[in-house]
Amino acid sequence: MTSSDLKVSSKHFISESPVSTILALSGGIGGAKLALGLTHTMSPEKLMIVGNIGDDFVHCGLHISPDLDTLMYTLSGKSDPEKGWGLAKESWTVMQALVELGGETWFQLGDRDLATHLERTRRLSEGDSLSDITTDFCHKFGISSRIIPASNDSVRTIVETTEGDFKFQNYFVQNRCQPIVVGLRFQGADKALPHPEFIEILQSPFLKAVLICPSNPFLSIDPILAVQGVREALQGCSVPVIAVSPIIGFDSVKGPTAKIMRELGLPVSAIAVANYYRDFLDGFILDTQDEKEASEIQKMNISVKVADILMKDLATKTKLANIVLDFSNNCNKRNLNLQKNGLSCGA
């Protein structure tokens, strides 16, 4: 199936907001930081965020969508600033009671966060789609950007390790990313249909740029790309596709990106990330600490911008968002003329 096979009707976002949409592909914490910066830099209604659903799972009978929730909580200003996931000022009464019962407590669910999972699970059981539920939650949280799951169908990340296969959260939380990764697969991705608005926006004349957030390429972005038709739609889209490096100074900004790169036999570098995305990438933003890598990336005919990309607070998130938007405005699609002339923007 190709993206052109996916005939969809225009509703919601595009028809309501027919100008200069920015599309961001995001995992959880790192992606949500940039998304928050973007909402402070541009009209938030013009931002569409496609969230990873490979981390979703059913736990204690509840459907948990960690990355969608992290995006939702972050954009509404409700997220826990220390952990990056869950809600700020959370109470843990239910978890404590579960400890006393000897229940499953390796995955921490705060009391108010539980309400999100309870209501999502109830509505899914009544036949509502994950995207409709997410849209309704976003309205309740006062979020005017559009957050959609990559698919309304099930996609589940399986981490293949030297100790066997793990479902994502068993690898990530229960086993603290310790097992050595030998591969990843995304169960259901080949049968999952992308959310219709995702493909529609990629083909829309109103799309201005696609941003790949500084999320883990293997755990957070790949499950989105694995959904049928997505990679082709990205390769075929007519606007610049820009990625922000998740690597700073040969290490992950957060999480196990560097560890997984080493285990998969890849060099831990911004170059390796740019190379990983090179079949659809037009521009790459890397940190000033990695400036020396810029020329190698430019040799791949990918335009490069060097900037301070560490997002420590709202000011640095907004500053990076400004840089990303400015770069995307000035960055051309890779084409023959560019390649012949050796031109690139923003270096």
Ligand code: FO1
């Ligand atoms: N991450 C943890 O490291 N430990 C947890 O107990 C945990 C609970 C949790 C509950 C709800 C939620 O939305 C996210 C939660 N996360 C937790 C984060 C989550 O596992 C990961 O950050 C993402 O899946 C990776 O993007």
